[in-house]
Amino acid sequence: MKKVTVFTGHFGSGKTEVAVNYAIANKVSAICDLDIVNPYFRTNDAKKLLNEKGIKVIAPNFASTNVDIPSLPPDVYSVFASCESAILDVGGDEDGATVLGRYRQLFKDSETEVFMVVNVFRPETSDVEGIALMKDAIENASRLKISGLINNSNLLELTTREHIERGEELVKKACGELSLPFIFTSAMREYAKEGEFPLNKYIKMAQW
Amino acid sequence: MEEKVLMKGNEALARAAIEAGCRFFFGYPITPQTEVAAYMAKQMPKIGGTFLQAESEVAAINMVYGAAGAGARVLTSSSSPGVSLKSEGISYIAGSDLPCVICNIVRGGPGLGGIQPAQSDYFQATKGGGHGDYHMIVLAPCSVQEMVNLVKEAFDLADYYRMPVMIMGDGMLGQMMEPVSFGSYKSSKELAEKTWATTGTKLERKRNIINSLYITPEELEKLVVERYKKYDTIIESEARSEEYMCEDADIIIAAYGTIARVSKTAIKRARDKGLKVGLIRPITLWPFDKKPFEKYSEKVKSFLTVEMSMGQMIEDVKLAVSGKAPVEFYGRTGGMIPTPEEILEKLENMMGGER
Numbered sequence: 416m417k418k419v420t421v422f423t424g425h426f427g428s429g430k431t432e433v434a435v436n437y438a439i440a441n442k443v444s445a446i447c448d449l450d451i452v453n454p455y456f457r458t459n460d461a462k463k464l465l466n467e468k469g470i471k472v473i474a475p476n477f478a479s480t481n482v483d484i485p486s487l488p489p490d491v492y493s494v495f496a497s498c499e500s501a502i503l504d505v506g507g508d509e510d511g512a513t514v515l516g517r518y519r520q521l522f523k524d525s526e527t528e529v530f531m532v533v534n535v536f537r538p539e540t541s542d543v544e545g546i547a548l549m550k551d552a553i554e555n556a557s558r559l560k561i562s563g564l565i566n567n568s569n570l571l572e573l574t575t576r577e578h579i580e581r582g583e584e585l586v587k588k589a590c591g592e593l594s595l596p597f598i599f600t601s602a603m604r605e606y607a608k609e610g611e612f613p614l615n616k617y618i619k620m621a622q623w
Numbered sequence: 624m625e626e627k628v629l630m631k632g633n634e635a636l637a638r639a640a641i642e643a644g645c646r647f648f649f650g651y652p653i654t655p656q657t658e659v660a661a662y663m664a665k666q667m668p669k670i671g672g673t674f675l676q677a678e679s680e681v682a683a684i685n686m687v688y689g690a691a692g693a694g695a696r697v698l699t700s701s702s703s704p705g706v707s708l709k710s711e712g713i714s715y716i717a718g719s720d721l722p723c724v725i726c727n728i729v730r731g732g733p734g735l736g737g738i739q740p741a742q743s744d745y746f747q748a749t750k751g752g753g754h755g756d757y758h759m760i761v762l763a764p765c766s767v768q769e770m771v772n773l774v775k776e777a778f779d780l781a782d783y784y785r786m787p788v789m790i791m792g793d794g795m796l797g798q799m800m801e802p803v804s805f806g807s808y809k810s811s812k813e814l815a816e817k818t819w820a821t822t823g824t825k826l827e828r829k830r831n832i833i834n835s836l837y838i839t840p841e842e843l844e845k846l847v848v849e850r851y852k853k854y855d856t857i858i859e860s861e862a863r864s865e866e867y868m869c870e871d872a873d874i875i876i877a878a879y880g881t882i883a884r885v886s887k888t889a890i891k892r893a894r895d896k897g898l899k900v901g902l903i904r905p906i907t908l909w910p911f912d913k914k915p916f917e918k919y920s921e922k923v924k925s926f927l928t929v930e931m932s933m934g935q936m937i938e939d940v941k942l943a944v945s946g947k948a949p950v951e952f953y954g955r956t957g958g959m960i961p962t963p964e965e966i967l968e969k970l971e972n973m974m975g976g977e978r
Binding site: 538570571 | 798
């Protein structure tokens with residue numbers, strides 16, 4: 416594979432939502448759901464749409480079913496062997512990032528970017544110190560280096576521009592202290608300003 | 624206004640417990656409540672508390688029994704199959720008049736069932752679960768914010784009445800994220816010192832004994848009858864529910880937790896179509912708040928109980944309505960969540976007289 420983009424971060428930061436939107440916007444060939452942590456809201460929930468856009472979805476056999484088995488899909492290897500570009504959407508925290516270690520050899524042969532998605536309204540990544548601790552924990556577990564931070568700060572339906580901008584300021588400060596590039600700010604399409612990465616709601620949520 | 628953060632129901636539950644002064648958590652991981660244990664494992668060591676992953680749910684609840692006996696604020700959490708395992712211990716805790724908080728983030732059953740949300744443990748929570756004449760106060764939040772407030776209150780209620788209190792959520796409430804703030808709960812109860820706790824006599828007082836074994840039937844009966852007087856007080860003063868658009872309603876939905884929110888969406892759509900529908904949302908499942916049902920039972924054409932089960936709370940609704948109006952049922956089970964459209968269709972059928 417020529418290019419692989421990994422989305423990682425604290426659980427509940429919106430990794431999956433950003434990854435699915437990124438896959439569609441960048442017309443990647445495949446997206447792999449490697450989340451062994453979260454039993455509910457999954458990449459696989461957007462499978463139909465992604466397939467319609469010509470994006471292959473690789474997910475564990477049991478994703479979004481009633482079966483509680485954290486298995487990795489074997490066809491990840493075929494994605495590395497045959498796809499031009501792919502996104503890996505991994506589970507939250509260091510626990511979720513652990514699975515990446517297994518693909519270490521494959522990463523060596525591809526151009527690899529590892530983005531950490533940050534929502535500063537998640538208590539554990541609400542300051543530079545918390546973001547740094549999360550970055551270290553994910554790097555240690557995945558044996559990959561984070562190559563940039565994405566600001567996805569939001570309070571769901573209570574989000575205002577002020578929240579997004581406060582998040583951007585803090586994530587940029589973290590980037591400065593950790594010597595990391597700032598990748599972009601992502602925000603739901605109705606709030607996003609020019610130059611930000613607009614998100615459509617693709618992952619199904621609660622029924623109200 | 625206090626700053627909001629974005630948290631999963633399970634995380635918020637755990638943080639609320641810590642803020643309520645809980646320093647002991649004993650549990651065993653099970654989807655969909657594992658984040659409670661994960662949060663406690665990370666946070667308890669930082670604040671001098673104890674997190675212990677027991678070898679089983681049976682062990683965990685007996686550790687709760689011990690900590691509660693020593694007067695500590697203690698929490699355990701699990702999901703349906705795990706709560707079945709804890710039921711023996713819960714009965715012992717109730718039989719020893721000890722305060723503790725137990726969370727059940729309910730999933731589909733019976734047996735190992737599935738990992739998706741359900742409400743099919745209503746009978747277990749409100750009608751026993753364990754053996755013997757006993758009750759727990761059962762609180763059913765419908766949002767992450769209400770989860771936070773009720774968890775804090777649960778510790779106060781447990782200490783005030785010296786009994787186990789259960790927080791009953793479902794997998795959706797445990798897993799979903801919502802903006803939440805932590806400062807809004809104020810305790811309304813004056814809590815007595817725990818002079819009954821087994822904290823060591825220091826040779827200065829008589830021994831305290833924690834026990835649920837009484838060989839003499841007269842003695843056991845007397846204790847149970849006294850405990851039921853306490854239960855009467857609780858029924859009188861703690862039963863609580865929310866009413867929503869009931870005043871002019873032809874049909875009142877009875878629903879708790881997650882499904883009450885789905886029902887509200889269905890009610891708004893029904894009102895757009897000119898159907899007068901309201902909602903009674905029980906917040907305490909035990910004691911069950913009969914008053915609003917009594918108030919409206921002669922005004923409405925019908926009640927509709929909506930649950931993520933085959934129909935369990937409907938029995939309490941029927942008892943409260945006492946034959947004065949028909950009580951119908953709509954439910955999904957096994958981890959399926961009724962949609963607003965399904966509830967609306969049921970309402971339209973009821974209004975169309977196609978019963």
